[in-house]
Amino acid sequence: MEWRERDGLRWLEAELPGARAAFTTRRGGVSQPPYDGLNLGALTDDERAAVVENRRRLAVALGFDAADVVVGHQVHAATLATHAGPQSPSPFADPSAPIPEVDGHVSDAMGLALLVFAADCVPVALAGPGGVAMLHCGWRGLAAGIVARGVAAVGATDAAIGPSIGRCCYEVGPEVLAALAPPPTGLSRDDVTRNRPVGGRVDLAGVARRLLREAGVGRIELSGLCTRCEPGLFFSPRRDAGRSGRQAGLVWRTGEGD
Numbered sequence: 143m144e145w146r147e148r149d150g151l152r153w154l155e156a157e158l159p160g161a162r163a164a165f166t167t168r169r170g171g172v173s174q175p176p177y178d179g180l181n182l183g184a185l186t187d188d189e190r191a192a193v194v195e196n197r198r199r200l201a202v203a204l205g206f207d208a209a210d211v212v213v214g215h216q217v218h219a220a221t222l223a224t225h226a227g228p229q230s231p232s233p234f235a236d237p238s239a240p241i242p243e244v245d246g247h248v249s250d251a252m253g254l255a256l257l258v259f260a261a262d263c264v265p266v267a268l269a270g271p272g273g274v275a276m277l278h279c280g281w282r283g284l285a286a287g288i289v290a291r292g293v294a295a296v297g298a299t300d301a302a303i304g305p306s307i308g309r310c311c312y313e314v315g316p317e318v319l320a321a322l323a324p325p326p327t328g329l330s331r332d333d334v335t336r337n338r339p340v341g342g343r344v345d346l347a348g349v350a351r352r353l354l355r356e357a358g359v360g361r362i363e364l365s366g367l368c369t370r371c372e373p374g375l376f377f378s379p380r381r382d383a384g385r386s387g388r389q390a391g392l393v394w395r396t397g398e399g400d
Contacts, residue, residue, distance in 0.1 A: 150170035151171070152167050159299065163393040164391070165265060165365065172192050180199070181387030182259060186386070186387055193237065211256075226251055248272075254395075264304070271299075281318050294357070301354050301363070311370040
């Protein structure tokens with residue numbers, strides 16, 4: 143991944159076969175503290191006009207019209223939406239528009255950017271012969287199989303995993319540890335839960351990478367950045383006690399190398 147900058151915005155960009163992925167930071171934008179500056183989340187307590195302007199600026203920086211960016215209302219599940227074209231009306235350009243409850247997007251259309259909002263959860267971009275997919279991967283979505291579904295939807299050969307909370311900062315209870323770690327042979331998940339310690343730490347990006355490999359993805363690029371550890375770059379609800387903005391992961395087809 144490489145850093146890109148334009149008009150005060152800064153993001154990480156990854157090259158995938160016939161596609162590109164971008165992972166935004168909080169740099170740039172017009173939002174005021176505690177949502178400064180490029181907060182893209184309309185479901186925060188930020189000013190709606192600031193979020194709309196931030197979204198417009200991001201779209202322009204990446205070479206899109208805001209109406210050509212597709213989004214969903216993320217509910218930490220494993221449901222995917224397939225898009226043949228832009229959403230109409232566009233909930234990205236107009237947050238008051240209806241928005242589907244999905245945590246992942248799939249498309250083989252040109253000129254369309256698929257976006258998931260993220261802060262501490264893992265944004266995963268996929269590319270393959272069937273197009274591109276963008277996944278929002280919290281622990282529940284990972285446990286529910288969103289990675290395997292996304293890989294299957296596009297026949298993914300390549301993936302890029304964006305910044306998320308790292309193992310250094312993500313303490314969880316036994317139910318999360320049990321959900322994300324396949325039980326040893328001969329033990330049920332209930333057995334694993336009973337024998338887990340009270341709590342522990344989880345590397346969400348590492349779990350996503352393992353699941354990608356299990357699903358057959360051959361090339362995986364990982365940012366290696368922890369959102370909680372980088373307050374100057376990323377929003378983090380865990381760090382900021384919930385009063386936090388949202389960054390995003392996006393993927394789009396370029397047609398190059400198809």
